[in-house]
Every structure is written in structure tokens, then in C-alpha cells.
Amino acid sequence: MINKYWFWMLLFAFQFSFSQLKGVVKDSISGQPIPYVNIWVENENIGTTSELDGTFTINTTSDKVLVFSAVGYLRKxxxxxxxQGILLSLEVNHLKDVLVQKRLGKEQIEINTFKSKEVNSYHSADNKPTIIVTHIKNSSIIxxxxxxxxxxxxxxxxLATAKIKLRIYDVAxxxxxxxxxxxxxxIVSLKKGKRKNTIDVSDQNIIIPKQGLFIGFEWIIIKENKYTxxxxxDQKGNKRIGDLINKTSKIYSDGQDYQPYIGLLKSEESLRWFYSGGKWHKLLNNIENKGHLVFSKGSLAIQLTLTN
Known part of the structure; x- marks a missing residue:
């Protein structure tokens, strides 16, 4: 009886620890759902993104603290x-000390240029709402x-179409x-295959300040971006797609991640940071490649067209 009692207690604890928690994120004033909210279990590597209707599902329990983050809203x-419904409040914009500068638009230059063939590795989100950014340093030409x-x-x-967020941050x-x-x-919609994409952001009036900027991407963990x-x-424990190592290898059909993959360039200096568990972390260049199309070496292949 004692063994059976403890068996059921352990089974209950196991089920509780891996339960799914559902909710919806809404605007505190309008009550309208907020799509594509970044949601993390605080201090853990577990996260998700709200769907177009604001709903979300996350593998955690009600005793854990969730971190909600969305552009234009206060982090909660x-x-x-x-x-449960989660209400986010609009972020009050604080005036920054900026240099008022008139755009001339007479000259145009490109920095951080790259060719598609130079990109031979990619970064993926796996199954978490990853944010990856790279530091754009200022210079005399900039x-x-x-x-x-x-x-x-x-x-x-x-996938035929995958969505990803373009993210831009000040330097702390x-x-x-x-x-x-x-x-x-x-939000950027990307088509299937290996593609070089260009986003026109001239209407955003983005000026690179003296301390530079961080530019990168946030993966959106929604059904539309899910890929199975x-x-x-293989012998080293790495996933290999469409590659039968030998006749005794087992083929698994439950692999999944979230599209798209973003190209990386080889770099001796790591300028990339990633957001996980509600915090920023700096990526090191000595992390080995593990898993499906996830690479930690190099910098984001981001080319900028600048004007005066």
C-alpha cells in the first residue's frame, strides 16, 4: 500500500510539473487581444508567443512567474x-536626448555587405521565442x-511563408x-527557400547614434511558423535531416521547430546577444554546434544601406 501510494503521488507530481497553462493577452484600455507577445518563464529556458487572437499555451504551472514583453507595452x-486574461499597459514614451538632423538623401552607402554564398550557417529559434541581435558599431563613415x-x-x-519580427534596440x-x-x-513575411531579403525602413527615421544600435530578429512561436x-x-547525438547514417539508424518523425532560419557570417568577434527567460545574454564564440541548424559562432548577416 505504501509503495502504491508513493507511485500515485509521484505520477501526480510528474503530470503537474509538465501541465499546459493557457491564457490570453489583452490591451488594458481597449480590451483588444495583443498578438505576438513574447512570453517566458522567468529564469527558465521555456517560452512561447501569443497567437493573432492573443491566446497562448505554455508548458509550466501556475506557481511560476511569466514575463510578458511586447513592443509599445510595459513589460509585465x-x-x-x-x-486567465493578462492585461498589458501601453508604455509611456520618454523623450530622449537626440540630435535633430535633417536628412539630405544625396549620398548612399552600404556597410556590412555580404554575398549569399558566404553564408553557410544559420540560427534558428528551435521551440522558444528567441531574440537575437547584433551590435552595429558607429564609425566616421556612419x-x-x-x-x-x-x-x-x-x-x-x-514553409511557404514564415513571419519574424525585426527588432532594434538602444545600447544600454x-x-x-x-x-x-x-x-x-x-513584422516581416519571408518566402520559402534561401533568400536575400531587403526591408525598406526609410519611413522609420532611424539614426545610428554614437554608441551604435542593436539590430536583429525575434522568432514568433505560433502555429503558422511551426515546421515538423x-x-x-548520428553517433555524436546530433540531429540529421534526410540522412540515414546506417541501416540500424532509427528515423524519428516528431521533430519540430519554428521558421525561418537567419543567416550567419563567420566572425572572430561575437557581437550577438540573445534574450531568454526575460534577460539578455551575450553569445560566446566557443559554443559548439548542437542540434538542428542552430549555430552559435559568427555574427548575423545584416547589411545596411545608409544615407546622409
Missing amino acids: KARVADN EEHPFIQKITFLSNSQ PDGGPGANYNDETI FNYTI
């Missing part, structure tokens, strides 16, 4: 009961052409990503 931490007109990057997707006093540079959510695949496991 809360313990959430199942099917000071002469401080306005960002276009942002070009390389993507690779297995500690040198890491700080506050959102702009208050507008920029078959894979095998």
Missing part, C-alpha cells in the same frame, strides 16, 4: 492561473551617413541591448 511579470534606409539579410525557410550603459529604439512592431520534420540521430 505575473503568476498566471489557467485561462556619422556622415547616419540614416538607415534599408536592412538586408539572408533567410532560409521550409552596460553595453548590452537597452530600450526599444522604436515603438512600432515590424523527420530526422535521424
Whole structure:
């Protein structure tokens, strides 16, 4: 009887620890649902994104603290009961000390240029709402052409269409990503295959300040971006897609991640930061490649077209 009692207690604890928590995120004033909200379990590597109707599902329990983050809204931490509504408040914009500068638009230059064939590795979100950014350092040539007109990057997707957020941050006093540079959510739709994409951001009036900017992407963990695949496991424990190592290899059909993949360039210096568990972390260049199309070495392949 004692053994049976403890068996059921352990089974209950196991089920409780891996339960799914559902909720919906809404605007505190209008009551309208907020899509694509970044949601993390605080201090843990577990997260998700709200769907177009504001709903979300996350593998955690009501005793854990969730971190909600969305452009234009104040970040919120809360313990959430199942099917609870979460209200986010609009962020009050604080005036920044800026240099008022008139755009001339007479000259145009490109920095951080790259060719598609130079990109031979990619970063993926796996199954978490990852944010990856790279530091764009200022220079004398940038000071002469401080306005960002276009942002070009390389993507690779297995889906007909995949969505990703373009993110831009100020530089914080500690040198890491700080506050959102702009208050507008920029969603980019990317087509299937390996593609070089260019986004026109001239209407955003983005000026690179003396301390530079962080530019990157936030993966959106929604049904629309979900990709399932078959894979095998090689001798080193890495996933290999469409590659049968030997006749005794097992083929698994439950692989999944979220599209798209973003191209990386080889770099001796790591300028990338990633957001996880409600905090920013700096990526190191000595992390080995593990898993499906996730690479930690190199910098984001981001090319900028600047004007004066």
C-alpha cells in the first residue's frame, strides 16, 4: 500500500510539473487581444508567443512567474492561473536626448555587405521565442551617413511563408541591448527557400547614434511558423535531416521547430546577444554546434544601406 501510494503521488507530481497553462493577452484600455507577445518563464529556458487572437499555451504551472514583453507595452511579470486574461499597459514614451538632423538623401552607402554564398550557417529559434541581435558599431563613415534606409539579410525557410519580427534596440550603459529604439512592431513575411531579403525602413527615421544600435530578429512561436520534420540521430547525438547514417539508424518523425532560419557570417568577434527567460545574454564564440541548424559562432548577416 505504501509503495502504491508513493507511485500515485509521484505520477501526480510528474503530470503537474509538465501541465499546459493557457491564457490570453489583452490591451488594458481597449480590451483588444495583443498578438505576438513574447512570453517566458522567468529564469527558465521555456517560452512561447501569443497567437493573432492573443491566446497562448505554455508548458509550466501556475506557481511560476511569466514575463510578458511586447513592443509599445510595459513589460509585465505575473503568476498566471489557467485561462486567465493578462492585461498589458501601453508604455509611456520618454523623450530622449537626440540630435535633430535633417536628412539630405544625396549620398548612399552600404556597410556590412555580404554575398549569399558566404553564408553557410544559420540560427534558428528551435521551440522558444528567441531574440537575437547584433551590435552595429558607429564609425566616421556612419556619422556622415547616419540614416538607415534599408536592412538586408539572408533567410532560409521550409514553409511557404514564415513571419519574424525585426527588432532594434538602444545600447544600454552596460553595453548590452537597452530600450526599444522604436515603438512600432515590424513584422516581416519571408518566402520559402534561401533568400536575400531587403526591408525598406526609410519611413522609420532611424539614426545610428554614437554608441551604435542593436539590430536583429525575434522568432514568433505560433502555429503558422511551426515546421515538423523527420530526422535521424548520428553517433555524436546530433540531429540529421534526410540522412540515414546506417541501416540500424532509427528515423524519428516528431521533430519540430519554428521558421525561418537567419543567416550567419563567420566572425572572430561575437557581437550577438540573445534574450531568454526575460534577460539578455551575450553569445560566446566557443559554443559548439548542437542540434538542428542552430549555430552559435559568427555574427548575423545584416547589411545596411545608409544615407546622409
